[in-house]
Amino acid sequence: MLEVKNLGVGYGNLQVTHQVSFTLDKGELVALLGGNGAGKTTTIKSVMGVLPAWEGEVLLDGKPIHQLKTPQIVSMGLAYVPEQKSVFPKMTVLENLELALNSPESQEKKDQTMKEVFDLFPRISSKTKLKQMAGTLSGGEQRMLVIARALMSLPTYLLLDEPSLGLAPRLVQDLFEAIKQIHAKGVPIFLVEQNVNLTLQIADRAYVLEQGKIVLEGTGSELCEMPHIRESYLGI
Amino acid sequence: MDYSTLAMQLFLTGIFLSSLYILVTFGLTMIFGVMEIVNFAHASFAILGGYTSLMVVTALGLDPFVALIPVVIFMALVGWLTFEFFARYTLDVGDAHVVHYYALLLIISNVLALIFGLDYKFIPSSLGYSQIHLGPFKYPLIKFVVAMASLATVAALSVYLKKSVIGKKIRAVSQNKEAAEIMGIDSLGIRRITWIIGVSSAGLMGALVGLVNPFSPYAGTTYLIVAFSVAILGGMGSLVGTIVAGFIIGMSESLFSLFLPSQISPVVAFVFIIGVLMVKPEGLFSRA
Numbered sequence: 001m002l003e004v005k006n007l008g009v010g011y012g013n014l015q016v017t018h019q020v021s022f023t024l025d026k027g028e029l030v031a032l033l034g035g036n037g038a039g040k041t042t043t044i045k046s047v048m049g050v051l052p053a054w055e056g057e058v059l060l061d062g063k064p065i066h067q068l069k070t071p072q073i074v075s076m077g078l079a080y081v082p083e084q085k086s087v088f089p090k091m092t093v094l095e096n097l098e099l100a101l102n103s104p105e106s107q108e109k110k111d112q113t114m115k116e117v118f119d120l121f122p123r124i125s126s127k128t129k130l131k132q133m134a135g136t137l138s139g140g141e142q143r144m145l146v147i148a149r150a151l152m153s154l155p156t157y158l159l160l161d162e163p164s165l166g167l168a169p170r171l172v173q174d175l176f177e178a179i180k181q182i183h184a185k186g187v188p189i190f191l192v193e194q195n196v197n198l199t200l201q202i203a204d205r206a207y208v209l210e211q212g213k214i215v216l217e218g219t220g221s222e223l224c225e226m227p228h229i230r231e232s233y234l235g236i
Numbered sequence: 237m238d239y240s241t242l243a244m245q246l247f248l249t250g251i252f253l254s255s256l257y258i259l260v261t262f263g264l265t266m267i268f269g270v271m272e273i274v275n276f277a278h279a280s281f282a283i284l285g286g287y288t289s290l291m292v293v294t295a296l297g298l299d300p301f302v303a304l305i306p307v308v309i310f311m312a313l314v315g316w317l318t319f320e321f322f323a324r325y326t327l328d329v330g331d332a333h334v335v336h337y338y339a340l341l342l343i344i345s346n347v348l349a350l351i352f353g354l355d356y357k358f359i360p361s362s363l364g365y366s367q368i369h370l371g372p373f374k375y376p377l378i379k380f381v382v383a384m385a386s387l388a389t390v391a392a393l394s395v396y397l398k399k400s401v402i403g404k405k406i407r408a409v410s411q412n413k414e415a416a417e418i419m420g421i422d423s424l425g426i427r428r429i430t431w432i433i434g435v436s437s438a439g440l441m442g443a444l445v446g447l448v449n450p451f452s453p454y455a456g457t458t459y460l461i462v463a464f465s466v467a468i469l470g471g472m473g474s475l476v477g478t479i480v481a482g483f484i485i486g487m488s489e490s491l492f493s494l495f496l497p498s499q500i501s502p503v504v505a506f507v508f509i510i511g512v513l514m515v516k517p518e519g520l521f522s523r524a
Contacts, residue, residue, distance in 0.1 A: 050414075050417075070418055071421060071423075074417075074418060074419065075420050080418045082414070082418060086412060086415035087412070087415070088412055089411055090407070090411055091407060091408070091411065095404060098404070099404060099405070099408055099421070102419065149419070
């Protein structure tokens with residue numbers, strides 16, 4: 001289980017998140033929702049060791065990980081798909097995928113994982129695409145490549161930061177379908193999103209972050225019914 | 237001398253210059269690409285390699301080409317030490333690192349001057365004044381061998397970066413450091429390896445060039461200027477750019493030595509660079 005307890009993080013002198021707590025259990029898809037500037041990306045970056053935690057703890061199966069560096073956290077099985085572009089632009093799609101094989105197990109199961117990943121993301125799996133430089137892919141394809149790359153490492157937890165940001169509506173549908181399928185395979189997913197409507201349809205549970213604090217939590221259907229969510233996030 | 241002999245002469249001299257320019261720039265641009273460090277001390281590592289070779293050759297009586305092996309091992313050790321005690325502390329200081337590396341250049345040059353004096357030295361070779369014969373044409377064998385050794389080193393490094401797991405990680409850090417870290421790549425370790433490769437390749441270049449041109453503790457500056465010219469023309473951090481720009485500068489220097497006094501012919505390279513940068517300020521190629 002991934003447990004975040006009373007996490008506080010900031011930049012410079014400014015604390016952005018306060019007392020953020022949530023859990024992600026085996027097999028769950030948990031979402032963190034909130035508007036721009038609520039502190040969602042800050043929270044996920046802190047869990048991954050990209051930003052140091054100011055206060056609180058992050059526990060992975062009971063072991064504290066909030067003082068570890070990113071590569072160490074990654075080696076413990078957490079895979080992170082950041083919001084900004086993070087492909088290696090001058091490497092081929094295949095080279096990008098192969099760079100994620102950082103454990104003996106992932107190397108052993110490479111062929112099988114790759115087949116599964118290609119089933120999820122057929123757009124990047126053709127022979128010509130695999131030889132293409134990642135920087136020449138479209139924005140949506142790059143996003144898919146980064147998720148595919150994260151899956152190649154056989155993560156025990158997958159953290160996605162606004163995967164749908166800036167994508168065309170049809171691609172957003174495809175992407176959420178892929179996330180649903182990854183979840184169905186049993187990979188626990190922590191999904192940070194602004195697309196509240198689609199997210200609540202696939203999430204087991206969700207937390208709502210406003211001005212750096214968790215203000216609501218519940219199951220997807222519970223949150224859908226809450227007047228605050230309906231007004232502020234779903235516009236109904 | 238007829239025209240074909242002259243053309244061949246210019247061609248081979250161009251290859252010779254290009255090969256050395258590419259080798260010395262390769263490490264410089266790799267270090268810039270991966271570490272974001274402008275290593276002013278790069279050419280002084282080349283000179284250190286020259287003196288190391290001279291010591292090994294004179295003290296142990298080794299053939300200078302066999303001596304390249306202990307030279308590279310020693311330079312790798314120098315690379316490791318300078319990383320652990322110097323370079324790793326300059327990774328987060330921003331542009332101020334330029335001053336640190338200029339200081340490193342002065343330290344290395346002055347220590348070499350203290351130990352070896354200011355006289356020009358020359359690494360003796362059994363190849364001496366032998367010539368290779370290509371039909372009616374003759375060229376110094378030593379220059380030919382040095383050029384081939386430089387190009388072979390560059391080729392080997394290129395293949396290593398392209399194909400090996402560590403090479404791929406080096407390119408990954410160069411292209412996107414944050415993304416590399418979230419892939420579990422230890423970027424500090426990769427920067428250490430890059431620095432060691434850069435320093436060793438500079439030392440190797442110095443050991444090779446010392447077989448052809450005499451050197452002194454302060455002779456590195458000439459190669460430093462050339463290396464920066466090649467790196468900037470090719471695009472800082474681009475290895476393909478380094479190879480292309482190295483040939484452009486080496487060949488043009490050789491060609492223009494025909495029309496211009498030898499002191500002026502290197503200027504041609506700079507004029508060329510200014511011309512290219514006016515049209516394409518980022519250099520001919522982009523990073524990695």
